[in-house]
Amino acid sequence: MSADVIQTIIHFIVTFLFSLLFLMGAATILSYLDRKVQAYAQDRYGPLHYGPAGLAQPLLDVGKLLLKEDLRASATDNPLFWLAPMIFFAPVITAFVVLPFSPYLTGAALATGVIFYVALSSIDVIGVFMAGWGANNKYALIGGLRSAAQMISYELPLVLALVGAVMLTSITAPACSGAQPDLNTCGVGSISFSNIVNAQLNPPWLWFVLIQPLGLLIYYICGLAETNRSPFDLPEAESELVAGYLTEFSGLRWALFFLGEYGNMCIVSAVATAVFLGGWSGPGATEGFWVGLLGGFFGQVVFNAIAAFWFIAKMSLFLFAFLMVRVTLPRLRADQLMRFAWLGLIPLTLFNILLTGALLLIPVDTSLKLIIAGVANWLLLFIFIFGFRRLTGVAKKSEQARQGVPAIPGVERLPAKEAKQLTGAGAP
Amino acid sequence: MTLETNQGNLGGAPSLFTEDATGLRSEEMILNMGPQHPSTHGVLRLVLTLDGETVMQCTPIMGYLHRGMEKTFENRPYMAGPRYIDNADYLSPMINEVCYAGAVEQIMGVEPPPRAQYIRVIVQELERIASHLVAVGTYGLDLGAFTPVLWAFRDREVILDLFESLSGHRFTHNYMRVGGVLYDLPKGWIQQCEDWATRFIDKNLPELEGLLTGNEIFVSRTRGVGYIDPQQALAYALTGPMSRASGVAFDVRVDRPYGAYREIAVRPQVQTGGDCFARYRVRMDEMKESVRLIREALDNLPSGPISARSPIALRPPRGETYFAVETGRGEESLYMISDGSEYPYRAKLRAPSFVNLAILPELLRGTKIGDVIAILGSIDIVLGDVDR
Numbered sequence: 001m002s003a004d005v006i007q008t009i010i011h012f013i014v015t016f017l018f019s020l021l022f023l024m025g026a027a028t029i030l031s032y033l034d035r036k037v038q039a040y041a042q043d044r045y046g047p048l049h050y051g052p053a054g055l056a057q058p059l060l061d062v063g064k065l066l067l068k069e070d071l072r073a074s075a076t077d078n079p080l081f082w083l084a085p086m087i088f089f090a091p092v093i094t095a096f097v098v099l100p101f102s103p104y105l106t107g108a109a110l111a112t113g114v115i116f117y118v119a120l121s122s123i124d125v126i127g128v129f130m131a132g133w134g135a136n137n138k139y140a141l142i143g144g145l146r147s148a149a150q151m152i153s154y155e156l157p158l159v160l161a162l163v164g165a166v167m168l169t170s171i172t173a174p175a176c177s178g179a180q181p182d183l184n185t186c187g188v189g190s191i192s193f194s195n196i197v198n199a200q201l202n203p204p205w206l207w208f209v210l211i212q213p214l215g216l217l218i219y220y221i222c223g224l225a226e227t228n229r230s231p232f233d234l235p236e237a238e239s240e241l242v243a244g245y246l247t248e249f250s251g252l253r254w255a256l257f258f259l260g261e262y263g264n265m266c267i268v269s270a271v272a273t274a275v276f277l278g279g280w281s282g283p284g285a286t287e288g289f290w291v292g293l294l295g296g297f298f299g300q301v302v303f304n305a306i307a308a309f310w311f312i313a314k315m316s317l318f319l320f321a322f323l324m325v326r327v328t329l330p331r332l333r334a335d336q337l338m339r340f341a342w343l344g345l346i347p348l349t350l351f352n353i354l355l356t357g358a359l360l361l362i363p364v365d366t367s368l369k370l371i372i373a374g375v376a377n378w379l380l381l382f383i384f385i386f387g388f389r390r391l392t393g394v395a396k397k398s399e400q401a402r403q404g405v406p407a408i409p410g411v412e413r414l415p416a417k418e419a420k421q422l423t424g425a426g427a428p
Numbered sequence: 429m430t431l432e433t434n435q436g437n438l439g440g441a442p443s444l445f446t447e448d449a450t451g452l453r454s455e456e457m458i459l460n461m462g463p464q465h466p467s468t469h470g471v472l473r474l475v476l477t478l479d480g481e482t483v484m485q486c487t488p489i490m491g492y493l494h495r496g497m498e499k500t501f502e503n504r505p506y507m508a509g510p511r512y513i514d515n516a517d518y519l520s521p522m523i524n525e526v527c528y529a530g531a532v533e534q535i536m537g538v539e540p541p542p543r544a545q546y547i548r549v550i551v552q553e554l555e556r557i558a559s560h561l562v563a564v565g566t567y568g569l570d571l572g573a574f575t576p577v578l579w580a581f582r583d584r585e586v587i588l589d590l591f592e593s594l595s596g597h598r599f600t601h602n603y604m605r606v607g608g609v610l611y612d613l614p615k616g617w618i619q620q621c622e623d624w625a626t627r628f629i630d631k632n633l634p635e636l637e638g639l640l641t642g643n644e645i646f647v648s649r650t651r652g653v654g655y656i657d658p659q660q661a662l663a664y665a666l667t668g669p670m671s672r673a674s675g676v677a678f679d680v681r682v683d684r685p686y687g688a689y690r691e692i693a694v695r696p697q698v699q700t701g702g703d704c705f706a707r708y709r710v711r712m713d714e715m716k717e718s719v720r721l722i723r724e725a726l727d728n729l730p731s732g733p734i735s736a737r738s739p740i741a742l743r744p745p746r747g748e749t750y751f752a753v754e755t756g757r758g759e760e761s762l763y764m765i766s767d768g769s770e771y772p773y774r775a776k777l778r779a780p781s782f783v784n785l786a787i788l789p790e791l792l793r794g795t796k797i798g799d800v801i802a803i804l805g806s807i808d809i810v811l812g813d814v815d816r
Contacts, residue, residue, distance in 0.1 A: 042578035138459050142481065142797065230572060231645055240801050242466060330645050331572025333798040334481055 015107040019096040027262035028058040034323055041327040065258075068251035073136060076248065080134030085249070085256035088127030091120040092263035099270045100193045102280045102307035103287070104300065113193040114166060117271060118159050121226060124264065125151035128228075128235065128245050131257070135248035143244025146334055147235030150225055153341040154232075158222035160349035164215040165208045165275045166191055167356045169199040171369060193271075197279030207278035211374045214352055214381045216276040218345055220318070223268035225341070227261060229322055231329040232337060269318035273311060282310030348384060352377070456484060463492050467570045467801050470811025472785075476792075476800065483800060486792040488785060493815035501775035506532050506606060506742040509772075513762075514600035516777060517813035519562055522555040522591070523755045525604035530686060531751035531762040532606045535744040542730040544608035545688040549725045550621070551594070551603070552753075553718040557628075558587045559756030560711045560718075563808040567708060568640055570805035571649050579636050586624045593617060606742055608735025618726055629719045637712060650704035654791045654803035657702055664787045667780055668758025669714065670807060673699045673706035680754035692724055704806035711756075711808075741770055757781050757808055781813035 032047065032055065039046025047054030072081065097107035098116050110116050125148055132144015170189030190196060200207050209216050225232040236244035246257055273279060285307040291299035332340070355376055359369045462473035471492035477485040500512050513528045514521035526548055533540065540548070565580030588598040593614050595603035603610050640646050656666070661674040671678055679696040681689045697713035699706035744766040752761035758780030767773040784807050791803050 038574065042575050043582055044578060138457060142459075146481075233572065234798070240467070240797055327575045328639070328643075329573065330568065330643065330649060331798075332645055333649060333796060335796065336648060 011104070012107075015105055018101070018105055019099075019107060020093070022101075023093065023096060023259075023263050023266065026266050027259050028062065030262045030265065030319065031061065031258075032058045033319075034326075037320070037323040038327050041324065062255070065251060065255040070252065071250045073248055075136045077134040077136060080130040081248075084127050084131035084134055085253045085260075086127075087130060088124055089256045089260040089263070091123040092260045092267065095120045095267050096263075098193055099267065100197055100274050100279055101270075101311050102285075102304040103194070104304045105308055106194060109192060109194040111190075111192045114162055114191040114196075114275075117193075117267070118155070118162070121158075121264075121267070122151070122155050124226075124260070127260075131249065132235075132245040135245065137247050139241045139243070140245045140247045143235040143241045143247070146241075147228060147245060149334075150228075150232065150234060150337060153338055154222045154225035154345075157218055157341060157345035157349050158226060160346065160353060161215045161219040161222065162271075162275060164212050164349065164352045164356050165196065167353065168208055168211060168370075168373070169196055171356070171359060171366065171373075193274045193279070197274055197281070200278040201281050204278075204281055206370075207276065207281075209276040211370055212276065212352070212356075212377050214348070214377045214384060216272060217381060217384070218349055218352075219272055219276070220268075220321070222341075222345065223272065224322070224325065225337070227264040227268055227322075229261075229265065230326040231331050233331060234334055234337060265319060265322050266315065269315040269322070270311070272318050273314040277314045280307035280311040282306070282313075285310055344384075348380070352380065355380075461800070462489075467566075467805065469566065469804070469809055470814075472804075472809065472811055472814070474788075474800070474804075476797075478797070481796045481798075483792050483795050483797065486789045486800070488788055490782075490785075490811075490814050493811045495816065497816040498775050498777055501772050503771065505770045506744065506772065509775075510604050511600070511602045513777070514602060515812055516779065516816055517755055517757065517760065517781065517810050518599070519559045519810050520555045520755045520757075521600050522551045522603065523753055524760065525601065526552055526687070527751060527753045527760050527762050529604040529606050530753065531749050531764045532742065532744060534749045534751050535747050535764065535766050536606070536738070536742070538607045538736050538738060540608045540687070540736055541733045542688070543612075543732045544734045544736075546725050546729050547609050547613065547734065548604070549688040549692060550722055550729075551591070553721045553725070554587050554590065554621075556756045557715050557718045558584045560715050563756065564636070564640070564708065564711055567805045567808075568646075570801045571646060573640070573643075573646070576636060576639055579632070579639065583624070583628050583632050586628075590617065590621055590624065593620075605735060605738075607738040608733070610735075612734050618729070621722065622726060625719050625722055629716065633712075633715060640708070641712070647705060649798075649802055650708060650806070651701070652703050652705075653795070653799050654704045654806055655702050656787065656791070660787065660790070661702075664790075665783050666758070666787065667783065668754070668756065669707050669710040670758060670784045670787075672697060673710045674702040675700040678759075680752050680759050684752060686751070686753060688725065692721055692728075694721065704802055707806045707808075714756075743768060743770055752778075755780060757810065757813065758784060760813075777816055779813040779816055781807075781809040781811075782816075785809050785814055 035046045035057070036054075047057035050056040050060055095117055098110050098113040100106045100109070128147045128151070129144045132140045132142075132147070135141075166189055168189070190199070196208075224230070228235050234244075235241075236246055241247070246254060249257060285303065287299075287303050290303040290306075293299060294302060356373060359373050362369060362372070364372075457478045459476045459478055460473060461476055462468040463471040468474065473489040473492070475487040475489060476483050495515070497512060497516055501509055504512060509528045509532070510525040513524040516524050561580040561584045565577035568574075568576030591601055591603075592598045594611065594617065595601040597603075656670070656674045658675045660666075661671040661676045666674070666676070667678060667680075675698060677696050677698045679694065680686070681694040682696050685694075695717055697710050697717055699709050699713075701709070746766060746768045748763070748765040750761060750763045752759050754760075759778065760780050761778040763774075763776040763778070764772050765774040788804065788807065792800055795803065
C-alpha cells in the first residue's frame with residue numbers, strides 16, 4: 001500500500017471522527033446553551049440541578065430520549081413516517097463533508113463545495129414534508145406544507161447571496177487583477193469552500209463580509225428560515241400548530257429531528273464563516289510559521305488546531321446570534337414570510353449580483369474595485385434595513401378601515417369621522 | 429364548478445366540496461383548535477373551517493370550565509361569596525371580590541369606611557396591572573416571542589407577593605368583606621408598594637415596551653389585524669380595552685364610578701386604531717395609568733377603621749341590585765336578588781370575557797391561521813370568566 005493511500009485513509013478517519021463528534025457534541029452543547037442563553041435573556045436561571053450549573057442536563061436529555069417509548073398513532077402512513085427523520089438527518093451529516101474547519105480537517109475539498117451544500121440543504125424539506133404528511137395529523141400537515149413553501153422560497157435568495165461572494169473570488173483571482181483584465185480567462189472563480197477561504201487570505205483581513213455585508217445578512221436571514229428557527233419557525237409554531245410537523249414524533253425519531261435542526265444551525269453558521277468571515281484565518285493561524293518552528297508533523301498539528309479554533313470561534317458567533325434572535329423576535333405570518341422572500345430578498349440579491357458583475361467591466365484597479373463594491377454594498381445594506389417596514393407589509397390606516405369589516409344587521413355604519421364624535425373617542 | 433354540501437362533519441359546520449374543470453376535488457379542512465392547545469388561553473375549543481390556511485368559518489365552543497358559579501352563590505351565605513367569586517376571572521380575583529362585596533353593600537345600604545375604599549382601589553389597580561401583564565406577556569408568546577411573558581412575570585410576582593403579605597394568599601385572596609376589607613395594610617407594605625411602582629414604571633415597563641412596541645415584526649403582526657370599528661364595538665357590547673381600542677371611551681371607573689374612584693379621577697386610555705396593536709397599546713397605557721392611581725391613593729390614604737360594622741350573619745333586606753366594576757377585561761357586574769334570607773335568591777355575573785368573545789367568529793372570517801392566534805390573544809379572555 002502506498003503512502004498516499006494510507007494518508008488518505010488516515011485523513012478520512014480523522015475527519016470522519018471529527019465531524020461526527022463535532023456534530024454530536026455541538027448539538028448537545030447547543031441545546032444546553034440554548035436554554036442558558038434564553039434563561040439569561042429572560043431573567044431566570046435555566047438548567048441548574050444536574051451537574052455543576054446544570055451541565056449534565058443535555059446528557060440526561062439524551063438518555064431520556066433514547067429510553068422513551070416509541071409512540072406512533074395507528075393511522076400514520078408508515079413508510080413516510082419511518083423514513084422522515086432519516087431523510088431529514090442524513091443530509092446534515094453529509095454536508096459536514098465539505099465544511100473547511102481547517103486545511104486538514106476538511107472531509108473532502110470538493111471542487112463543487114457550494115453546490116454540494118446547497119443541494120443537500122434542499123433535501124431537508126422532503127423529510128419535513130414527509131413527516132407532515134405521514135403523521136396523519138392536521139397540524140402536522142399544515143406545518144409540513146408551510147415548511148415546504150418556506151424552504152423552497154428561501155433556498156433561492158440563500159443561493160443567490162452566496163453567488164455574490166463566489167463572484168468576488170473571480171474578481172480577486174490573479175487573471176482579473178489590473179485595470180484591463182482579459183475577460184476571456186478572467187471571471188473564473190471557485191465554488192470550492194477551501195478556495196473561497198484562500199481567496200480571503202490575500203491580504204489576510206480581506207474577509208468578504210467587508211465587501212458584501214448585505215450578502216452575509218441575506219444569507220443569514222435565509223439560514224434562519226432554512227433551519228426553521230425564530231422568527232421563521234412557522235412550520236413548528238407552537239402557539240398556532242402545537243408542534244407542526246413534529247407533533248406526532250417522540251423519542252428517538254424526535255431526537256433525530258432535533259439533532260438535525262441543531263446540525264443545520266451549525267452548517268449554516270459554518271458556511272457563513274467560510275464564505276464571509278475568512279474561514280479559519282486568524283491570529284496565529286499561519287502555516288509557514290508553525291512548520292518552521294516545530295517541524296512538519298507537529299507544526300501541521302498546531303497550525304490546524306489553531307485554524308480550527310478560529311473557525312469554530314467565528315461559527316459560535318453566528319450560533320450565538322441564532323439563540324439571541326430566538327429570544328428577541330416574534331414570528332412572522334406565512335404571507336409576510338413569502339412576501340419578504342420574493343419581493344424583498346430575491347430582487348435584492350439579484351441586484352447585488354448585477355452590481356458585483358458590473359465591477360468586472362470597470363477599468364480600475366482590483367483594490368479600487370473592491371472598495372467600490374464595498375461602499376455600494378454597505379449603502380444597500382442600510383437601505384435594506386430601513387426598508388424592512390415596507391417589505392413586511394404594514395397595513396396603512398386607510399386599509400385597516402376597509403379590510404374585513406362585515407356589516408352588522410340592523411346597525412348602519414357611519415363614516416369614521418361621525419363615529420368618532422358619536423363615541424367620544426380621544427376624550428381625555 | 430359544482431358545489432355540494434356534506435353535513436356529516438364535526439361541530440355541525442357544513443363542509444364544501446369544490447370540483448374544478450379537471451375533476452380535481454378539494455375539500456375544506458375542519459380543524460379543532462382546542463380544548464387542549466398551547467394558545468387558547470385555557471380550555472376554549474375553536475372549530476375552524478379552513479381553506480388552506482384561510483379561515484372560512486369559526487365556531488367557538490365553550491363550557492369546559494363551567495363550575496356552576498352562579499348556582500353556588502345561591503347556596504352559600506353572603507359571607508362566603510368572595511371566596512367563590514375569586515375563581516371567576518382567576519387573573520383578577522381582587523376585583524371580582526370588590527364586585528361581590530359592592531353588590532351586597534349596595535343592597536344593605538352599607539358604605540365602607542374611606543380607608544377601606546382606598547385600600548380597595550390600591551389592590552384593584554395592582555390587580556389590573558397583574559392582569560394586563562399576563563395579557564401582554566402571553567400575547568407575545570402567542571406571536572412567538574418567548575421573552576416578554578417572563579419579563580412580565582417578574583413584576584407580577586412582586587404584586588402577588590404584596591397580595592400575599594396583605595391577605596395571606598397569592599391568588600384567590602378572600603380579602604374583601606361586606607363593609608370593608610379583612611386586614612389593614614401590614615407594616616412596611618406601603619414602602620414596598622412604592623418601591624415596586626418606581627421600579628416598574630422606570631425600568632421594567634419601558635424594557636417590556638421596547639421589546640414589543642418597537643419591534644417591526646410585532647407591529648406588522650398586529651397592526652391592521654382584527655379591526656373592530658366603533659359601531660361594531662357598541663353592537664357587540666364590548667367593554668374594557670376591546671372597546672377603548674376602537675375609540676369607545678367607556679370605562680366603568682369613569683362613567684359609573686364606585687368606591688374611592690369617586691374621589692380619584694381616572695383618565696380612560698383610548699386608542700382609535702381598533703386593531704390588535706391598539707388593544708395592546710391600551711393595555712400598556714392602562715398599566716401606566718394604574719401606577720399613577722396607586723401612587724395617588726397611597727398619598728391620600730385616610731386613616732380610620734377598615735371595615736364598617738356589619739352583623740355576623742348577613743341578612744340583606746329584600747331587593748335587587750346591579751353593581752359593576754371595571755376589571756382588566758371590561759365591565760364585570762353582578763345582578764343580585766335578595767329575599768331577606770342568608771343566601772342570595774339569585775346572582776348573575778356579567779363576565780366581560782364572555783361578552784368580548786362573542787365577536788371572535790366575526791373577526792376571524794377570512795383571516796389566516798396565524799392571525800387566529802393574534803386576534804384571540806388580543807381579546808384576552810380568561811376561560812374561568814367565560815365559563816364561570
